[in-house]
Amino acid sequence: MKLWRLTRAPFVALDGRGAELRGTRYAPAGHPVVSLASEAGLAVLVALRYQPHDLVGIPTDFVLGWTEVNVVPERIADPDEDTIRAQVGEWLTARRSLLAAIRSRVLPEADVIYLNPRHPDAAGVAPLTTRAFDFAQCLHRPPMLDAFRGGGDG
Numbered sequence: 001m002k003l004w005r006l007t008r009a010p011f012v013a014l015d016g017r018g019a020e021l022r023g024t025r026y027a028p029a030g031h032p033v034v035s036l037a038s039e040a041g042l043a044v045l046v047a048l049r050y051q052p053h054d055l056v057g058i059p060t061d062f063v064l065g066w067t068e069v070n071v072v073p074e075r076i077a078d079p080d081e082d083t084i085r086a087q088v089g090e091w092l093t094a095r096r097s098l099l100a101a102i103r104s105r106v107l108p109e110a111d112v113i114y115l116n117p118r119h120p121d122a123a124g125v126a127p128l129t130t131r132a133f134d135f136a137q138c139l140h141r142p143p144m145l146d147a148f149r150g151g152g153d154g
Contacts (some may be wrong), residue, residue: 002068003036003113004043005128009061012128016117026084026102027114031092034115038101040064042110044138049106055135062135065128071121073099073113088114095119
């Protein structure tokens with residue numbers, strides 16, 4: 001399974017330290033966990049949600065990274081976010097599996113994948129392969145956009 005992550009270059013390590021300090025949407029602070037995505041597009045959308053709307057002054061050291069893991073994630077499914085958080089906390093503590101999948105609220109056709117860096121198999125996960133990523137280039141509006149909105153010559 002190919003797993004994706006859009007992050008800043010200094011934070012490509014799959015150690016979960018940032019989440020351990022601040023927590024994530026579904027994981028409580030105090031537990032290292034690495035947030036990944038089942039699709040590259042989901043990784044971009046999730047990261048975009050945390051950027052200012054005008055993208056002015058954002059860092060320029062973003063990278064899109066991926067790794068491959070031959071593991072089927074444990075499915076964590078519940079419509080209630082508090083229950084999901086409790087299940088993720090228990091999953092992290094028990095170290096039952098390397099990966100957990102949660103249906104994305106941003107793009108329900110894809111999954112947020114959590115990697116537990118304290119699971120015994122975590123040491124075998126390859127580091128991210130990365131390429132530079134530029135939000136401005138990604139979100140560049142093509143010139144014909146004005147024509148679609150009625151602002152062009154036709």
